[in-house]
Amino acid sequence: MAVSTDDLAKTSLYDRHVALGAKFAEFGGWSMPLQYTGIVDEHTAVRERAGLFDVSHLGKASVTGPGARAFVDACLTNALDKIGPGQAQYTLCCDESGGVVDDLIVYLRADDDLLLVPNAANNAEVVRRLAAAAPAGVEVRDRHRDFAVLAVQGPNSDEVLAELGLPTGHPYMSFAETVHDGVPLVVCRTGYTGERGYELLVPWDDAATVWDALLAAGEPHGIAPAGLGARDTLRTEMGYPLHGQDLSLDISPVQARAGWAVGWSKPAFWGREALLAEKAAGPSRRLQGIRARGRGIPRPGMTVTVGGEPAGTVTSGTFSPTLKQGIGLALLPPDVAEGTEVQVDVRGRAEAFEVVRPPFVQPSTKES
Secondary structure (H helix, E strand, O other), X not given: OEOOOOOOEOOOOHHHHHHOOOEEEEEOOEEXXXXXXXXXXXXXXXXXXXXXXXXXXXXXEEXXXXXHHHHHHHHOOOOHHHOOOOEEEEEEEEOOOOOEEEEEEEEEEEOOEEEEEOOHHHHHHHHHHHHHHOOXXXXXXXXXXXXXXXXXXXXXXXHHHHHXXXXXXXXXXXXXXXXXXXXXXXXXXXXXOOOOEEEEEEEHHHHHHHHHHHHHHHHHHOEXXXXXXXXXXXXXXXXXXXXXXXXXXXXXXXXXXXXXXXXXXXXXXXXXXXXXXXXXXXXXXXXXXXXXXOOOOOOOOOEEEEOOEEEEEEEEEEEEOOOOEEEEEEEEOOOOOOOOEEEEEEOOEXXXXXXXXXXXXXXXXXXX
C-alpha cells in the first residue's frame, strides 16, 4: 500500500526515487520505493537484463576486536569456520526457544573485523543482543546509517560494473574492496533475486553519486531502477524466505527448511538445544512451495486445506511474472508430500495448488 508518511525513515537516495516517479511503501519503518514503471516490468528487467535496487534500509552492524569471529560464531547459527576473509555467509540469529530473531549476512573481513547486514526492522535488536553478550575487548556498533546498499542484479550485471571499472567475477558469496572516483566501495557477490548480481556497500553520503553512475553505465545494458515490489516477486520465485513471514520467532529454521544455515556440530550458538531437540523429534510443520494449477494467486495468511480440512497457512504468495501463475510458500504438516494437491482459500474460493519444492525458477546466482 502506497504511503507518504513524513515520520518514516528515508534513505539517502529518497530524492532520486521521487525524481524517478517512484511509488512508495512502508517497509521495516522506512519509506521505500515499491515500484517505478511497474512491478512486472522491473521484475522482467532483472531476469533478462539488469535492475538497480536501493536496499539501504537493510541494517548494518560491525563486530570488531580480538576474538570477534569466535564470539559471533558462538552466537549465530551458521559455522564461520566454513569461510575465510573476503567471504560472506548467510546465517540466523535465534533466541533460546529456537525462534528466529533475524536472518542476516555476515561479511568476514578478518578474524577481528566482521560486518553484519540484518533486516531493517531487526537491526537494533540484533545489535542489542550481541552487545549484551559481547566479552571484554569485542565492540558491537550500530552502523545502520553509515552505509548505503545498492544492488545490481541480472544477467548483465557484470557488464554494468565493468563500465565503471569495478571488480566483477569473484565467486558467489565473496566480496572485493575498491575505490571509485575517491569513494570506497565493497562489491559483494550477493543478492536476493536468484540472478547473477552484486550488492555494493557505499558510504551513506556518497550513495547518490554511485547510484547515478550505475544508471548511466547500465543504460546500454538495459538497466532499470527496481523497487521492493519486484524484489518480493523475484525472491518468492526463488523460495527465499522473508523474515516476519517465512521465518520468525514462531517459525524456526527447522520448520522453515533452513537447517542448512545451522552449524549442527558447533558446541554453541543461540537456540542450539531447542533446535537440536526439534530436529531430532521432527518439526510439527514445514515450509513448502505451492504452485497454482489454475488462476489462483495466494497471499500471506490464506488458509490451505488438504482433503477439505484446514492444514496450514500461506506465509508468502504472489503472481509469478516469469511463470505467469500464482506461487507461494506455506507452512504445512510434514506428511504433506511434494505433488500433493491442496486448496487455498482465495477470497472464499477454493483454488487448486500443487505442493512443489522451490525454487520455482532456476537460479543463476552460483554461476562462476
